[in-house]
Amino acid sequence: MFGTIAGLQIGEKAFIEKLCLENIPLKLLEMGCLPGIEVELIQRAPMHDPLYIKVNGSHLAIRKETAEKIIVSK
Secondary structure: OEEEHHHOOOOOEEEEEEEOHHHOOHHHHHOOOOOOOEEEEEEEOOOOOOEEEEEOOEEEEEOHHHHOOEEEEO
């Protein structure tokens, strides 16, 4: 089942399938946000932006618009 990081529920894990590279900040790629890597949604800010995720043991905050461009499979 495919979706985006923005569509995950808190505590839900998924694997990154596809990235729109022109829309993803280079810093996310450098931190290991790459296809095949497991990602977990940790928390959402009160207005649902930013999202806090766990990737490769690191906690990252990403904007909702960026999370909507990262395709994941559950």
